Amino acid sequence: MHKHDAAARKLFGVSYDELDESARKVMHHMVGRTHIARNTDKDYAAKASRGQRAADAVAAFGGSWIFIGLFAATMLVWISLNSLVLLHYDKAFDPYPYILLNLVLSMLAAIQAPVILMSQNRQAEKDRLNAQHDYEVNLKAELEIMLLHEKIDMLREGQWSTLLDLQKEQLAMLTSLNEQKNQRN
Numbered sequence: 001m002h003k004h005d006a007a008a009r010k011l012f013g014v015s016y017d018e019l020d021e022s023a024r025k026v027m028h029h030m031v032g033r034t035h036i037a038r039n040t041d042k043d044y045a046a047k048a049s050r051g052q053r054a055a056d057a058v059a060a061f062g063g064s065w066i067f068i069g070l071f072a073a074t075m076l077v078w079i080s081l082n083s084l085v086l087l088h089y090d091k092a093f094d095p096y097p098y099i100l101l102n103l104v105l106s107m108l109a110a111i112q113a114p115v116i117l118m119s120q121n122r123q124a125e126k127d128r129l130n131a132q133h134d135y136e137v138n139l140k141a142e143l144e145i146m147l148l149h150e151k152i153d154m155l156r157e158g159q160w161s162t163l164l165d166l167q168k169e170q171l172a173m174l175t176s177l178n179e180q181k182n183q184r185n
Contacts, residue, residue: 003031011143022132026140036140040133044126052122059119062112075101 008016008027029036078101086092094100
């Protein structure tokens with residue numbers, strides 16, 4: 001825990017215990033030099049119940065062009081059959097204004113709406129988890145970049161001092177050569 005606390009103080013300016021859950025998770029991965037990125041969709045799908053998967057499937061199908069096409073075709077067939085029966089037998093199984101059709105459509109809407117809402121709630125939860133994970137990955141990347149900048153600055157400062165030392169040696173050598181030249185003349 002000492003490494004975690006030292007790293008937290010260095011990068012965040014507070015102790016490890018004062019960090020929120022996300023920052024602690026990031027700090028743990030930073031100190032351990034482990035990857036934080038993962039496939040959140042895979043993790044989330046593994047936890048889904050059968051009902052949740054069914055709600056997602058219904059919402060996916062209910063929001064597709066296939067559903068719209070089948071829905072329109074069913075309505076056309078229903079109305080056409082009613083019209084044909086009315087023309088040939090002077091009776092229809094669901095006379096205009098198609099009350100039975102309206103009942104079926106109302107029942108479909110009554111069942112489909114809550115299922116789609118459940119799926120949307122799951123998608124919102126999934127989006128929140130993805131956003132949280134993105135935040136953690138971005139935070140770790142930002143902290144790693146800060147550490148890299150610090151290391152580069154330290155290397156540059158070390159190079160400057162080495163260059164200054166070399167320059168002093170070269171000046172001393174030039175001075176020595178100049179003195180030797182002056183003594184010969």
